[in-house]
Amino acid sequence: MLEVLDQEKGLALAETLTEAGERIDAGEKVSGPAAGRYRAAAAEFSARYAGTYLGKRELRALVANPRLQVYEDPKAFLTCNHDAFTALCNPDRDRAGNGGRNTPDHSRCHPACANISRTDSQITALRAEVALIDADADTGLDPYPIAAREQQRKDHLTAIIRRHEAQQPADIEVEERR
Numbered sequence: 001m002l003e004v005l006d007q008e009k010g011l012a013l014a015e016t017l018t019e020a021g022e023r024i025d026a027g028e029k030v031s032g033p034a035a036g037r038y039r040a041a042a043a044e045f046s047a048r049y050a051g052t053y054l055g056k057r058e059l060r061a062l063v064a065n066p067r068l069q070v071y072e073d074p075k076a077f078l079t080c081n082h083d084a085f086t087a088l089c090n091p092d093r094d095r096a097g098n099g100g101r102n103t104p105d106h107s108r109c110h111p112a113c114a115n116i117s118r119t120d121s122q123i124t125a126l127r128a129e130v131a132l133i134d135a136d137a138d139t140g141l142d143p144y145p146i147a148a149r150e151q152q153r154k155d156h157l158t159a160i161i162r163r164h165e166a167q168q169p170a171d172i173e174v175e176e177r178r
Helices: 002-025 035-049 056-064 120-139 144-177
Strands: 070-073 078-081 116-119
Touching (some): 035 056, 035 070, 035 078
Antiparallel strands (some): 078 116
């Protein structure tokens, strides 16, 4: 049974990295502390696995490669470039002898984590979420505590969008220098 789960994990990683490579090749920008790792993982996957048959051996190698641990989290509007030793979602990362979790814990995702990257596609989804919050606020039907909490959430999401946009010129300059 575990072998099937490892294969499914490998196929999910392959799909995520294939889509990441395609979006980056199409000009999509990436921001966040792990943006470089995200681009490197997509490039390594494309160079090593793109267009090849992924059998059991290749899927095991993909899952075992620590540089290719990329997990999309659409609910949090981010991608986790998982490194078990720096992941803030891993409560056991500081304990001696514990190698850390092999996958991120999306229920414990921390906004200050060094494993986070965001793409233009995720920022587009964030903008849609902000528009929904604005539409709900315009109706005026939410009680004050809920409306205040949604306004705080909107402020947080808007700050994420601003940080992404602020990092874009630097990313473009780096890409042009290569």
